[in-house]
Amino acid sequence: LLAHREERNRAANSVLSDVLQVLEGYGSTETCGAITSSMFGDLGGGHVGPPMPNCEIKLCNIEELDLVSSRDNRGEICCRGAVCTPGYYKNEELTKTLIDEDGWLHTGDVGTWLENNRLKIVDRRKHIFKLSQGEYVAPEKIEHIYAQSPYVHQIFVDGDALRSYPVAIVVPEGEALARALQDAESRGETLTPVASASGTADCNNNVAPSLTKRDSTHWSIRKNKTQNTTAPSGDSGTPGQSLPAQSEVFRLQNRDVTLAELCLYPEATKIILNDLHQLGRAADLKGFEQVRALFLIHESFSVENRLLTPIMKCARHAIRQRYQNELQKLFTSGELD
Structure with a gap:
């Protein structure tokens, strides 16, 4: 229904929740679509749901912000799996900035885990x-x-x-x-x-x-x-x-x-x-x-x-x-x- 804009999703939820259920997902061009999605019956809002099948997601440390994911439950959202692009076409240098040596694609977004493995988007890494x-x-x-x-x-x-x-x-x-x-x-x-x-x-x-x-x-x-x-x-x-x-x-x-x-x-x-x-x-x-x-x-x-x-x-x-x-x-x- 809506993309890119969290506040628009909240507005849609507030208007449409009385007549239908709005599911929120998260993804990017580099992931060929959604890598998380909220579930039917989950009416809480404020998150983008758990990981989709065939996709791993983890939070990585952000050194410049002194964020340690295991300690702070906050970090850069990284994903790995068949849904992720193998890289940018004929651009190895740019690919290295996107995907690390272990195959994790770095989204540039900061997230935190909620209960039941639900992911919440916090902000862009470079904005915090x-x-x-x-x-x-x-x-x-x-x-x-x-x-x-x-x-x-x-x-x-x-x-x-x-x-x-x-x-x-x-x-x-x-x-x-x-x-x-x-x-x-x-x-x-x-x-x-x-x-x-x-x-x-x-x-x-x-x-x-x-x-x-x-x-x-x-x-x-x-x-x-x-x-x-x-x-x-x-x-x-x-x-x-x-x-x-x-x-x-x-x-x-x-x-x-x-x-x-x-x-x-x-x-x-x-x-x-x-x-x-x-x-x-x-x-x-x-x-x-x-x-x-x-x-x-x-x-x-x-x-x-x-x-x-x-x-x-x-x-x-x-x-x-x-x-x-x-x-x-x-x-x-x-x-x-």
Whole structure:
């Protein structure tokens, strides 16, 4: 039914589970199809089932992340069997990067075993990062959760081995954010845009505030969004079209403002952070997985600006390079919180 995108599978399950059973499987071009599949009668979801016949699967250690599969029950998913390709056509060097000397095909995906030999996909190996306290963070998982926010158009979560928390770059949903800011102003809050020397939002004002329950009217505008309407992380996925452009002008403080101007309000950052943290708690994110600081931008990730790949995935390295100064300031501001 659906492929490549875990969040789409979850959306399909939620919609279709009342009328039929949705089975989830896992595989790739190099495995000539599925190597795992959930079973009839297993309605739990959140996994891709046990291995298929004629296929061995194991989790391999990931040295750069200090992941030992026997200790952590987490590692790179490797498979072996008749379903696996013998290699790339006339490309021995590339084949060696795919298949090791013992015949195990390395998928590049990180997984963990659940009970009854069911496999759960965690993230891509090259996306996971380790925090300073030794915890591992899968950014794509966090992005999928945060993408449910009505204030998030696109989001990129990043971290560093020298820091104890992740941070995020967010392209806001202008219309929803403008309404929330108007609500805040109607409650007597003062809205004052803050600009740095570069004309962008001052990262020192993007630190997570103390979290309190927001007015229930904000929940009424929550949209049932999935990451296919944002820009998920990764390097592969279902091809698609660039996201539609947002309206260029919004109403705030009895005047027209642009999305770039909305991004300059510290209150906008607080509203979004509150919402993300509430979503994270509802999804049982651990404390170290919650972003501590945000940087708001008005330019959407796109293929044209090379912040999306041609198959509509976040170009993580390009985003990290483009916003390296902003990310560094976010880490610094988070430490001062």
